[in-house]
Amino acid sequence: MxxxxxxxxxxxxxxxxxxxxxxxxxxxxxxxxxxxxxxxxxxxxxxxxxxxxxxxxxxxxxxxxxxxxxxxxxxxxxxxxxxxxxxxxNEHVRQLVVDVLDHAEHLGPSVPRHHQQQSHPITRRAAGDR
Missing domain, CATH: 1.10.10.10 (Winged helix-like DNA-binding domain superfamily/Winged helix DNA-binding domain)
Known part of the structure; x- marks a missing residue:
């Protein structure tokens, strides 16, 4: 191919x-x-x-x-x-930073902050509570 x-x-x-x-x-x-x-x-x-x-x-x-x-x-x-x-x-850089941080939270032992009831402020500002 x-x-x-x-x-x-x-x-x-x-x-x-x-x-x-x-x-x-x-x-x-x-x-x-x-x-x-x-x-x-x-x-x-x-x-x-x-x-x-x-x-x-x-x-x-x-x-x-x-x-x-x-x-x-x-x-x-x-x-x-x-x-x-x-x-x-630009917004792409902002989203990249937020996404990398969100991904890093998934690598830890606890529930990522962006999945908790009170998500962290950076992700909340980026795309609303997920």
Whole structure:
């Protein structure tokens, strides 16, 4: 069977370049600091200093991680005066972060928070109580 003619989720198969880009996204998520940065940006935009304070990390290190996330097009920036604010690039990034966290909850020994009566706020904001 020709790999180019296969379908994925009812659609055409991803191109090799798309697979490489998707792999790069997972590489960016594989770092706990970068994932925590994305998580902090799920529903708001924050400055480097705000993010550094939230993660209890030096702002220089946070800036370096944000630069990688920006190059990977996972975060975008907005400049206001001398301040730069970061936000998630789009709803797809937001959903990816929420879905990865939901999946991680399934790996633990207890009932995932997003399946409990009072689901966690990130998932609840993402798609309502499931």
């Amino acid at each position: 020709n790999a180019d003619s296969q379908t994925f989720a009812g659609e055409r198969s991803p191109t090799p370049d798309e697979v490489d880009l998707a792999t790069e996204v997972f590489r960016m998520l594989a770092d706990s600091t970068r994932f925590r940065l994305l998580l902090a940006l799920v529903d708001r935009e924050l400055s480097v200093n705000d993010l550094a304070q939230a993660l209890e990390k030096p702002s220089t290190g946070v800036s370096q991680h944000l630069a990688k996330l920006r190059l990977a097009r996972l975060v975008a920036t907005r400049r206001q005066g001398t301040h730069v604010y970061y936000r998630l690039e």
